[in-house]
Amino acid sequence: MAKVLMKGNEAIALAAIKGGVDAFYGYPITPQNEVPEYLSKHLLANGKVFLQAESEVSAINMVYGAAGAGKRVMTSSSSPGIALKQEGISYITAAELPCLIVSVMRGGPGLGSIQPSQGDYYQATRGGGNGDYHLIVFAPESIQETIDTIKESFDIADYYRNPVMVLVDGLIGQMMESVDFDRPKKERFVPEKDWATNGTKNHPGRRNIANSLYLDPAELEQHNIKLHQKYEVIKKNETKFELIDFDNPEYVIVAYGTMARICRSAIEMLKNEGIEVGMIRPITLFPYPEKAFEQIPENVKGILTCELSMGQMLDDVLIANNGKHKVGFFGRAGGMLPDPEEIVGAIKNFNERVVK
Amino acid sequence: MEAKNIKVAGFGGQGVMMFGQILAYSATKDEINGLWFPSYGPETRGGTANCSVIVSDKQINSPVFKNADHLVAFNAPSLEKFKDHVAKNGLILYNSSLIEDEFSQDGSTVVGVPINDIATELGNDKVANMVMMGAYLELTHLFSDETIEAIIKKFLGERKAHLLDVNKKAIQSGKDFVKKLGVKYA
Amino acid sequence: MWEVKYEKSQGLTDSKLSYCPGCAHGIIHKLVAESLVELGILDRSIAIASVGCSVFSYQFFNCDAQQAPHGRACALATGVKRVLPDNIVFTYQGDGDLASIGIAETIHAANRGENITVIFINNAIYGMTGGQMAPTSLIGQKTTTSQDGRTQKNHGNPIKISEMFATIEGVAYLERVAAYDPKHVLNAKKAIKKAFQYQMENRGFTMVEVVSTCPVNWGMKPVDAMKWSKEAMEPVYPLGVFKDKGRE
Numbered sequence: 001m002a003k004v005l006m007k008g009n010e011a012i013a014l015a016a017i018k019g020g021v022d023a024f025y026g027y028p029i030t031p032q033n034e035v036p037e038y039l040s041k042h043l044l045a046n047g048k049v050f051l052q053a054e055s056e057v058s059a060i061n062m063v064y065g066a067a068g069a070g071k072r073v074m075t076s077s078s079s080p081g082i083a084l085k086q087e088g089i090s091y092i093t094a095a096e097l098p099c100l101i102v103s104v105m106r107g108g109p110g111l112g113s114i115q116p117s118q119g120d121y122y123q124a125t126r127g128g129g130n131g132d133y134h135l136i137v138f139a140p141e142s143i144q145e146t147i148d149t150i151k152e153s154f155d156i157a158d159y160y161r162n163p164v165m166v167l168v169d170g171l172i173g174q175m176m177e178s179v180d181f182d183r184p185k186k187e188r189f190v191p192e193k194d195w196a197t198n199g200t201k202n203h204p205g206r207r208n209i210a211n212s213l214y215l216d217p218a219e220l221e222q223h224n225i226k227l228h229q230k231y232e233v234i235k236k237n238e239t240k241f242e243l244i245d246f247d248n249p250e251y252v253i254v255a256y257g258t259m260a261r262i263c264r265s266a267i268e269m270l271k272n273e274g275i276e277v278g279m280i281r282p283i284t285l286f287p288y289p290e291k292a293f294e295q296i297p298e299n300v301k302g303i304l305t306c307e308l309s310m311g312q313m314l315d316d317v318l319i320a321n322n323g324k325h326k327v328g329f330f331g332r333a334g335g336m337l338p339d340p341e342e343i344v345g346a347i348k349n350f351n352e353r354v355v356k
Numbered sequence: 357m358e359a360k361n362i363k364v365a366g367f368g369g370q371g372v373m374m375f376g377q378i379l380a381y382s383a384t385k386d387e388i389n390g391l392w393f394p395s396y397g398p399e400t401r402g403g404t405a406n407c408s409v410i411v412s413d414k415q416i417n418s419p420v421f422k423n424a425d426h427l428v429a430f431n432a433p434s435l436e437k438f439k440d441h442v443a444k445n446g447l448i449l450y451n452s453s454l455i456e457d458e459f460s461q462d463g464s465t466v467v468g469v470p471i472n473d474i475a476t477e478l479g480n481d482k483v484a485n486m487v488m489m490g491a492y493l494e495l496t497h498l499f500s501d502e503t504i505e506a507i508i509k510k511f512l513g514e515r516k517a518h519l520l521d522v523n524k525k526a527i528q529s530g531k532d533f534v535k536k537l538g539v540k541y542a
Numbered sequence: 543m544w545e546v547k548y549e550k551s552q553g554l555t556d557s558k559l560s561y562c563p564g565c566a567h568g569i570i571h572k573l574v575a576e577s578l579v580e581l582g583i584l585d586r587s588i589a590i591a592s593v594g595c596s597v598f599s600y601q602f603f604n605c606d607a608q609q610a611p612h613g614r615a616c617a618l619a620t621g622v623k624r625v626l627p628d629n630i631v632f633t634y635q636g637d638g639d640l641a642s643i644g645i646a647e648t649i650h651a652a653n654r655g656e657n658i659t660v661i662f663i664n665n666a667i668y669g670m671t672g673g674q675m676a677p678t679s680l681i682g683q684k685t686t687t688s689q690d691g692r693t694q695k696n697h698g699n700p701i702k703i704s705e706m707f708a709t710i711e712g713v714a715y716l717e718r719v720a721a722y723d724p725k726h727v728l729n730a731k732k733a734i735k736k737a738f739q740y741q742m743e744n745r746g747f748t749m750v751e752v753v754s755t756c757p758v759n760w761g762m763k764p765v766d767a768m769k770w771s772k773e774a775m776e777p778v779y780p781l782g783v784f785k786d787k788g789r790e
Contacts, residue, residue: 005377005384005392023625049624053617054650061614061647065621068608069588073625091611175393175419176377178384197606197622199629201585207555209600210608258419265418339422 003178008143008168009034011179012076012102015150017042018181021100022071023049025062027081030114031170032104035076056081060088060101067097068210070196072154076102078170079120080111083128089163090129094212096227098157100150101135101165104173105308107335115335116170118257121312124167125286132224134231135165136238137285139256143177145283148185155188160234161195167285169308171258171337234287241289242281245271249278251347252296252325254317255306256282258337263306266343277347285313290320302326302350306343309333314355328353357388359412360498361421363438366430366451368405371485374511375428376407378489381507382499383411391416404434411498428492430471430485435459447541449492451484465541467495467534474529480519483526490530495541501527551575553584557601564757564764566721566771567595567663570730571602574634574661577735578605583742587630588622590615592644594636595669603634613644616651619658630741632659637678638668641701655712655746659737662703665754666775673759677701680778685759700778704751708784714746716785720753720776722768745787753779 006014013035016024024043026036036052043050049066053059059075066073077085082103092099105120107113124137136156140146146168153164197208214220245267246252255263260281267277280292296303303325305317311329321327330346330353332338346353362379366372376392383390391410408424410416423443429435429450442448444463452458452468460466469491475484486508493499508523553575561567578584584605591600593612600607610618615633623631640648640662651658667685668674675685675692678700682691692700704718715737719730730752737748753775757767783789 003384003387005381005390023621025621051620051624053620054646058614058617058620058647058650061611061617062621062624064610064614065590065608065618065623066625067621068618069622069626069629071625073621087611088614095609171393171419175391176380177391177416178380178389197588197608198626199586199588199606200604204585207604208606211600213597213609261416262418262420265421268417337420339420340418341422 003180005176005178006143007034007176008146008172008174009104010038011143011147012150012166012173013038013042014181015147016074016100019151019154020072021048021074021154023066023073024075025051025053025059025066025073026075026077027053027056027059029078029081031106031173032076032078032102034173035102056084057087060085060092063099064088064092064095064097064210067092067099068095068197070193070198072158074100074102076104078104078106079108079117079123082120082123086128089127089135090131090133091212092163093129093133093135094131095210096161097163097210098154098161099163100153100157101163102150103165103167105167105169107333113335114170116258116308116337117333117335118169118259118308119312119333120167121285121307121309124165125288125316133227134234134286135163136160136234137165137167138240138283139167139285140172140283141257141260141281143172143175144179146172147179147181148183151185152188155190156238158190158193159188160230162230162234167257169258238284239287239289239291240283241292242283243292243295244279244281245276246278246295247276249276249297250301251277251350252300252303253277253279253306253343253347254282254303254313255279256285256313259306259308262338262340263343265340266347269340269344270347275347288316288320293320296325300325302328302354304328304330304347304350304353306330306346308337318355327355329355357411357413359410359414359416360425361423361443362409362411362426362428363406363424363441364409364428365404365406365434365438370430371482372405372430373407375485375489376409378504378507378511379409379411379498381510382503385503385506386499388413389416391419393419404431404437406434406438426492426496428488429455430488431455447495449488449495451488465495465539467491467537467539469530469533471530474533475526478522478525478529480522483522486523486526487530490527491534492530493527494531494534495539497542551579553579553604554602555604559602560598561595562758564755564767565595566665566752566754569721569727570661570663570752570754571599573727573731573734574632575603576731577738578630581735581738581742583630583738586628587632588626590619590622590631590633592633592635592639593670594639596634596636596663597670599634613639613642614647615639615644616647616656616658616660620651620654620656623656623658627657630659630738632661632738634661635663636669637662637664637666637676641677641703649707649710652707652710652747652749653712655714657741657744657746658748659741660747660749661734662749662751663754664703664751664779665756666700667756667759669756669759678703680774702779704779704784707749712747713749713785714787715740715748717783718751718753718779718781720771720781722755722772740788751779753781
């Protein structure tokens with residue numbers, strides 16, 4: 001198929017359909033409304049489930065129910081809405097149910113703004129729900145990469161029995177780009193859902209239960225260890241990143257999503273001025289690509305972390321760097337987007353940006 | 357084709373967003389890359405609605421740019437807001453129906469087109485943005501008439517198919533106006 | 543010759559019930575289980591357990607089950623039922639779960655006419671957490687968070703769920719029953735069975751409110767608790783059919 005021009009949010013919706021989504025449960029919030037709008041038309045027209053819930057809290061719990069029933073199910077929301085979903089996300093993860101959660105970030109904290117932001121890095125990677133759990137978090141940088149990720153996300157979620165979060169900012173949701181929906185998808189083994197709560201007649205002799213309650217501490221510890229071991233496997237298998245212009249960089253930028261694209265242009269501008277800058281672009285935020293940092297040459301002058309927030313991924317950069325190189329930070333927040341020239345300036349004045 | 361950063365700005369209702377989208381759709385149809393993004397929410401209040409468009413035959417990197425290669429200003433506040441963010445050797449196209457004082461800027465090719473007056477002459481005020489499109493294409497030669505016509509057809513749909521002719525006339529009038537001025541840009 | 547006159551319902555597992563002596567949960571579990579078996583729907587039923595004393599009900603009903611976050615049972619039930627419309631989906635919720643933290647989920651499920659069944663246990667107190675005031679606690683009722691008795695001024699009046707839900711279009715069947723004597727237990731069984739019957743017929747949202755007991759947290763002997771549910775609760779929560787679309 002030839003490329004089509006499509007708005008990010010609509011592309012998310014269509015990619016989910018291509019990925020085999022059976023049901024969507026959500027609640028309106030800007031800037032992701034085109035996701036449910038598109039799905040409301042196209043899911044119902046194809047005999048699938050679309051339901052606008054009474055709240056984000058309810059929507060994520062409907063996701064729990066349908067995921068437990070063994071279906072491919074998703075929700076989408078934006079920052080304050082994702083905050084409300086944290087309770088359900090913790091339960092779903094604890095009950096080891098697969099689903100897709102799309103988070104289209106806007107400025108925060110609180111009601112914040114509706115402009116693009118990356119202020120929910122902690123929310124996505126550290127979680128606001130209770131307990132030791134992780135989502136598999138993808139942070140694509142373009143609508144094309146978002147489509148490719150979402151098409152694959154149900155396979156990944158089903159394989160690990162864990163929610164996948166696709167984390168983009170409002171710009172990716174609101175902009176339009178030329179995209180191709182028919183790029184080949186990675187073939188993955190998708191196990192049968194013999195654990196689904198779909199009635200004992202479908203699995204005689206065994207009751208299937210979706211549950212996160214373990215009152216016996218020893219039993220709960222075993223459950224936590226099991227989850228932890230799963231996350232270790234996910235770290236090994238699913239960590240994804242891109243190295244850009246890594247031949248002989250003077251500086252290394254670390255950026256994800258829209259910010260990475262802005263930095264790509266800055267890197268070109270710097271190259272034209274004779275300054276070689278490379279970039280680590282994390283594609284998964286959990287697992288975080290700590291391994292990529294081992295490939296940073298010894299002699300780089302520093303690592304500049306660039307974010308649309310006040311320094312959240314910076315924590316992971318500092319952990320991965322482990323004191324080896326100087327680390328600097330550049331951030332814009334609240335919905336403000338820097339132009340590439342600002343990144344150029346930040347690299348040129350790196351020493352002013354070093355994190356003490 | 358080298359990447360072109362295009363800023364389109366005006367009052368809400370002047371067809372600014374559509375103008376930008378037509379360019380991004382045309383790029384996609386011509387099998388190069390198009391990117392469009394709108395200013396949205398409260399920032400669109402108080403004078404200007406604007407969108408950014410990038411067309412390129414290479415992968416598009418930053419969706420955000422500081423300086424536009426082309427600025428298309430549909431009203432005075434938009435020209436005022438974005439004139440200092442035009443790249444060297446850039447193009448500024450403005451609506452001289454609403455911006456009466458002649459405008460010029462060093463280092464830029466500046467062309468004023470009375471798009472509302474021309475549209476009124478054509479008997480349909482709503483095609484003013486297509487007059488601007490004609491002038492823009494005559495100066496930049498970014499897309500062929502066939503490409504643009506196919507995209508406009510898609511925008512009009514069946515319900516407004518009868519408006520195709522007046523839109524085509526508007527584009528032609530914009531082109532004719534620029535030809536008559538004798539300005540060349542690309 | 544031996545003849546089996548009575549046996550535990552196949553709708554219940556062999557797990558030992560976790561409920562306190564004298565609590566009516568056990569009776570109501572039995573009624574639900576018997577109804578599922580008698581209607582032949584046990585093997586396609588999915589129970590949604592809530593948070594509160596009935597948090598473990600997923601261990602007791604002999605069918606598939608999900609354990610919901612506090613108050614969200616009707617949201618889970620909606621999620622399941624929408625993707626498995628041919629299965630039978632029911633929630634089993636207490637008054638704190640349904641009438642307080644889960645009131646929005648419950649009202650909207652009812653308003654959408656979700657084809658699910660809600661078994662609502664009203665015992666006017668939070669049992670699991672140790673006897674705190676419930677939205678359905680009576681005026682003057684002493685609890686650990688209303689130690690001098692619930693007052694209208696401070697806490698408002700007890701919330702009347704069946705009266706409120708009777709006004710909702712999507713509700714197909716709604717009855718308030720009690721469990722304090724054999725006659726009322728039999729009637730409760732009839733109501734529960736009818737609610738499931740209606741779900742099988744795709745009629746919409748069905749709910750049975752059971753006026754129940756909590757001898758431990760009420761500080762009463764089981765017999766006195768049964769008496770209190772009749773004499774103190776029933777006047778506030780009158781029994782009866784509040785809505786029956788089958789009769790309209």
